[in-house]
Amino acid sequence: MKSYRKELWFETKNRREFINITPQVEECLRESQIKEGLVLCNAMHITASVFINDDESGLHHDFEVFLEKLAPEKPHSQYKHNVFEDNADAHLKRTIMGREVVVAVTDGKLDLGPWEQIFYGEFDGKRPKRVLVKIIGE
Ligand code: ZN
Numbered sequence: 001m002k003s004y005r006k007e008l009w010f011e012t013k014n015r016r017e018f019i020n021i022t023p024q025v026e027e028c029l030r031e032s033q034i035k036e037g038l039v040l041c042n043a044m045h046i047t048a049s050v051f052i053n054d055d056e057s058g059l060h061h062d063f064e065v066f067l068e069k070l071a072p073e074k075p076h077s078q079y080k081h082n083v084f085e086d087n088a089d090a091h092l093k094r095t096i097m098g099r100e101v102v103v104a105v106t107d108g109k110l111d112l113g114p115w116e117q118i119f120y121g122e123f124d125g126k127r128p129k130r131v132l133v134k135i136i137g138e
Contacts, residue, residue, distance in 0.1 A: 004032035012125030037137015042100030047090035090123035
C-alpha cells in the first residue's frame with residue numbers, strides 16, 4: 001500500500017472565509033500516483049473546517065448568515081472561552097461545519113458527486129493555518 005502526506009497552508013485576509021481547495025487536493029492525488037484508495041483531508045486547527053458542498057456564492061453567504069445565527073461572533077463577552085481570546089464563535093462554527101472529509105479515489109480521480117467541491121472553512125483567520133492531506137491506497 002502506498003501512502004502520501006502533505007500540508008497545505010492558508011492565510012486568509014478576513015476572519016471568516018471559504019476557499020475551494022479541490023484543485024490542490026487533486027494536485028496532491030496526482031503527486032501521490034495512487035489510483036485506488038482514500039483521501040483524508042482535515043483542518044489542523046480547532047477554529048477551521050474542511051467540508052464538502054456547492055461552490056456557489058449565494059450558498060456561501062447563506063452559510064455565513066446561518067453560522068452567525070447559531071454562534072454570533074459578537075459580543076465577544078457572551079462566551080466564557082473569551083477570557084484571553086475572542087474566538088469562541090470560531091470554535092463553535094468549526095464544530096458545526098466539521099473537521100474533515102474523506103473522499104474515495106477511483107481510477108486516479110476524486111470520486112465526488114456532481115456538484116461536490118472540497119472547501120477550507122476559516123473562522124478565525126488572518127494567520128497561517130494548515131490542512132492535512134493524507135492519501136492511502138495503491
Ligand atoms: Zn480559542
